[in-house]
Amino acid sequence: MSAPEEYLGTAVPARIRLVWRTWAGVEWRIARHADRGNLQSPDQRFGVDIPDGMCSVHRRQWRRWRDRRFRGLVWPGPFPNGGFRSADGFRAGRHSLDVEWEQHRCWWDEQSITQMRAVETLCLSGRSRQCDGVRYVRAVAA
Structure with missing residues (x-):
């Protein structure tokens, strides 16, 4: 996927278009989104390519961490259906569910992004005993 010319009403700088599918592009x-108050x-994380x-x-x-999704069906908490609620629903000043x-x-x-970055840092550093020695490099279209 190539980078768009505009994202959320903001022109995408050329330097960002070059790194669109990397962590710099994610940041x-x-x-x-933060500029717009979101x-x-x-x-x-699905907009990042696996590093060469x-x-x-x-x-x-790396793929397993990327593919983990928050489903919202089971949310850990002290109640049988999960969540952190008081007896009257929400504590005063709390947000909606x-x-x-x-x-x-x-x-x-x-948390998933943190683990993805940790896995790639460890592998690319060459310090991991788990590496099998087979390194992948993306083919560049001619």
Whole structure:
């Protein structure tokens, strides 16, 4: 996927278009959502390509972290159906359940991104004993 000319009403700079499918592109897109007052931006990890040079073992781990989704069906908490509610519903000053769900989804996405970045850092550093030695490099279309 190539980078668009415009994202959320903002022109995409040429330097960002070059790194659109990397973590630098993700950071730029999240910042555009924050500029518009949306602190819970849509999940951006599916817009990142697996970095070249990763072994097959770490590529598989990276994909597993990327593909983990917050389903919102079972949310850990002290109540049988999950969640953190008081006896009268929500504590004073708390948000609606939809806001709570969205905040938890964003936390889930952030944790997945942290693990994806950790896996690629470890593999590309060459310090992992799990690497199988097979390195993948994306073919460039001629």
